[in-house]
Amino acid sequence: MHFTIVAAGKNCPGCVVVNASGQIIDETSRSFAAFLSQNRLDGVLPPEPGDGQPPPAGSPKVVIAFESIGGKVQSALIIGRRIRKAGWTTVIGQAHLAAGKPVFESAGCYSACTMVMLGGTSRFVVPLSKVGVHQFSPQFTDGETFDAQEMNQIVRDYGREVVSVYDFVHAMGVTEAFFTTTLRTPFSSLDVLPQDQWITTGVATALLPDAEGAMPLSVILDASERNDLTSSISKPSVGLKAPDVVSPRASAGSWTVIHATGAPVTAEFANPEYRVALACRDGKTAQLDVSFKELSPLDIERLRAAAFSAKALKIGGREVAINSVAAPENGEQSVMASLALQDVKDFPLSDALTFTVLNKAGEPVGRSATVPTTGVAKAIGDAMAACGA
Structure with a gap:
């Protein structure tokens, strides 16, 4: 054309x-x-x-x-x-x-x-x-x-x-x-x-x-x-409502540190809707895993469609390239990305963190996860210290 x-x-x-x-x-x-x-x-x-x-x-x-x-x-x-x-x-x-x-x-x-x-x-x-x-x-x-x-x-x-x-x-x-x-x-x-x-x-x-x-x-x-x-x-003019991609307020709950045999020490925030997990990969990078739970079949396909043409994961206003996407048999949809340790250490600077999948056009698709950062500094510190970071 x-x-x-x-x-x-x-x-x-x-x-x-x-x-x-x-x-x-x-x-x-x-x-x-x-x-x-x-x-x-x-x-x-x-x-x-x-x-x-x-x-x-x-x-x-x-x-x-x-x-x-x-x-x-x-x-x-x-x-x-x-x-x-x-x-x-x-x-x-x-x-x-x-x-x-x-x-x-x-x-x-x-x-x-x-x-x-x-x-x-x-x-x-x-x-x-x-x-x-x-x-x-x-x-x-x-x-x-x-x-x-x-x-x-x-x-x-x-x-x-x-x-x-x-x-x-x-x-x-x-x-x-x-x-x-x-x-x-x-x-x-x-x-x-x-x-x-x-x-x-x-x-x-x-x-x-x-x-x-x-x-x-x-x-x-x-x-x-x-x-x-x-x-x-900025919003649909007529007809059906657009898919809801507005992030909810930060969920109540707390960050914990997970110690599992044979697995990296992980800082985790989980609720019935999603799980956010951070684990140290080496002295410079951390692995982020955001898993959306309790999804309808259409929600799962939306996230898979986004991941198929995904550009990045947006975290607190910062875009991070997505490494991979997985669809476990339990009905969840997981998005994984690598983060620089300095980016991870900046997490506590915000009152809440929003994790959103972006498509190639840079637009949010599917659900977002918004979590509080209260207690995240200690959880991240303990998880990252496990590999000497």
Whole structure:
């Protein structure tokens, strides 16, 4: 997929029009990030808002128009989230200049392209455009074969992708109709949605008037002013509630030191919902294990999906790379990371510590664990002293 500035400045006062066309591949999300960075440096696009904040006052209205056969799901979700954070309007169509002014023609937007559309705070479909959905599919090459173990992994990865799309749809404030509509159509076929389903599935927030010829930008901007769901940048605008990733207050309880034969001395905080354990690995690093307990099957899949594309574990505002993820048979989900001893020794400086799994986009996924730091200094000291740290 390629991104192009069609209009800005003199031929689009107070607005910017972007065309996005082509297949969505793994590199597309990175290309989009580079496109944003360069055009923000050049002053064409407004600065990126802070997390949960609307665009800066006086920013030009940005409209991005899509034409695509679809492609890679995870890349599409990353782009959609960045569009939502920026507060842009999305359109199925393609723009060009006519008499020096931007206008929009109909286009096709299929499969993963429709997921990107959900990122818009206002969403429109140019009349006569095609909106196509179907199940997303695992990517194989002709003649490729797999053994039983590989097939098990493919099925698990596909389940994680289903959950990541489900969570994305909720986070965008779109009703469940979009998700269920895509799942009803096998990936070997395509369901072209009629106009009367554009709004009910969430692809569009309002319909544009039927008109002959190209659609002027002014019509889209007027409709966007009436249907802008900017509040959904920080929370869902309509439909189902997004997955709860808000950390609870620090749980009551205390840190203890665990001495087990044949195992490292461990500083531990545990309750019915999670367990946080720290053990010394050598004189410079400690092993952290955060295990979430009593999870529903969907919660487990959410955490596994996050771990599949995990970026880091966020601890008290600091990001730490994840080493590995485990799913014991007891229904827990564990995330492990290595920490520098100095980072561990800084833990008592905060009133409470929050442990949150982040995906590649740097967003929290699944549950968080928040624990008090009362008594952690002594527990850490005893655990780390066991290996001379």
